Amino acid sequence: MPWEKTSSVKNAKNKSGKPVVEASLLPLIRDYAAHTANPSLIGSDFLNNYPDFLDDLWVFDRGFVLLATGLPRWFPLPTLTRAHLARRRMLDKMDIFHRAMKKHANGEDVGTDWSSLDDVGSLVKARMEVYRKHDMSIRARSSFELSLLWAGNANSDTLIFWMVNRIYADKALLEMIREEIAPYVTVVQPPSDLPIAEPPRLDRFDLDGLCNDCPLLKSAYIECLRLDAAPWSFKVIKEDLVLQGRQKGSERWLLRKGEYAHIAHDLHSTDPKFFDDPTVWRADRHIKYDDDEKRRVADMGSIRPYGGGSSMCKGRTFAFKQSIMFTAAIVSMWDIEPAGGGPWKMPRHRKSTGVYNTNDDTRVWVKRRELSKPQ
Incomplete structure (x- = not known):
């Protein structure tokens, strides 16, 4: 497969002596998502x-x-x-x-x-x-x-890479997300009489359920948009206006007709006035309860990774569903750990057009999860 070539896969054994595949995570995830979608x-x-x-x-x-x-x-x-x-x-x-x-x-x-x-x-x-x-x-x-x-x-293919990084870096979070998505994703290992096992397959995949009823997964997606993306927005001022913060006595800014406003969204996303410990990635940061205090939901809150107004990204719903879909499928089907074992080292950001990229080569060990056989 093309993503196997670009991610420089090779056979290896983990510390338990079990066979695994070693690969570079960014091209593996990014190219797999792109060639599939x-x-x-x-x-x-x-x-x-x-x-x-x-x-x-x-x-x-x-x-x-x-x-x-x-x-x-x-x-x-x-x-x-x-x-x-x-x-x-x-x-x-x-x-x-x-x-x-x-x-x-x-x-x-x-x-x-x-x-x-x-x-x-x-x-x-x-x-x-x-x-x-x-x-x-x-x-x-x-x-x-x-x-x-x-x-x-x-942006969306690379965002999936960051979601996989963040989720697999925290084993407790990984298990919580697997438990949350289990009612909507069923992966089975088809029986085979041959010495080589059949590839696992998705027996059930409820995308609407994943998008609407998995607040922890959605919150992780939003948190990646907050910390692993730094989009810009550009606006043309059509009429003179004065901008002022909500706080009493805050500074006022005069924007004149014909001028341009440049909005660097990462400045807001890392502002301690809006987010406690703003540089810390926290999967459940965006979860809250709905009006009747019975159902947990996750929403964007004050961040605007897709811009706003008439120029808001038209593909935002597609990007959201794609990110949720691929992340849920990968989490359900594969075990991933750093090559060589040890703690997960988060790749460093490299500025890009929206979602951050990286120059770091994250080598990982990948193996299939132990799956149930279809009834």
């Missing part, structure tokens, strides 16, 4: 034809902030140069995809490499109608599709 958008043919597309996407994302400055390719920054080249390669591949989609829509033969275009997601198909209506060029279509795939992967 993206066919629902772009169809199965695209990644089958271009399995290295996601490698370029991560290179592009790493240099995205530099690209946003408008610096040219020849500027002497290797990260910027690599991002320019990765963007060109991805757009070229997108061009081929869109030419095939155009032929497919016209009933023309697209060849064996694009024989499954019917499974392209409904969102992308709907966008094709807009492209045709406005007679947009192939390169323009490719640019829009690249922006969609970047937005759909750059």
Whole structure:
């Protein structure tokens, strides 16, 4: 599998002498989520034809902030140069995809490499109608599709990595979350008469239940958005206004029409006025009781990781469900510990476009959980 290659897997044995697989956690989680989720958008043919597309996407994302400055390719920054080249390669591949989609829509033969275009997601198909209506060029279509795939992967896939890190670092929390999600996720080991066991499978997976009735898991997700992400918002001031804090006598700020406001959300997320011990990650921080004091719920509170107003991220619900879904599946199916044993060392943050990335290589041991067999 592609994620096995990028995470440099190898067979090993843990301290108990049991066989495990050693892997780098970030590419393992990130690429697994991306290769699993993206066919629902772009169809199965695209990644089958271009399995290295996601490698370029991560290179592009790493240099995205530099690209946003408008610096040219020849500027002497290797990260910027690599991002320019990765963007060109991805757009070229997108061009081929869109030419095939155009032929497919016209009933023309697209060849064996694009024989499954019917499974392209409904969102992308709907966008094709807009492209045709406005007679947009192939390169323009490719640019829009690249922006969609970047937005759909750059933050949520890496956030799953941080959720897995945080949850597995605390064995007590791991068991509490497994207990909480157990009514909604059932993993079984199919019986087999062969010497090699069948892969485990999800016998039941209730995504609505996970999203609505698992407050500890949801609170862990929100806490990762608070500490493992540092998004920015930019606003244009349309009318003169004065901003003032809620506290009596707090400083006043005059924002004039035509000016820009830059909101660094991590400043609020680590403000001790709003969060006690703000630099400490606490899974249950965002859990509270609803109005009748009988049901525990988790909500965002005052943090706004997806921005606000009309520019609020349109993919926030998809990102939430994806993060909850993959984290619950991984927690249910796998035991993960640091390679070599010992305590879990949390990777250091590296600034990115939203969710933090890392330069640290987190090597882990992974093995299947002991699973029940289906009745």
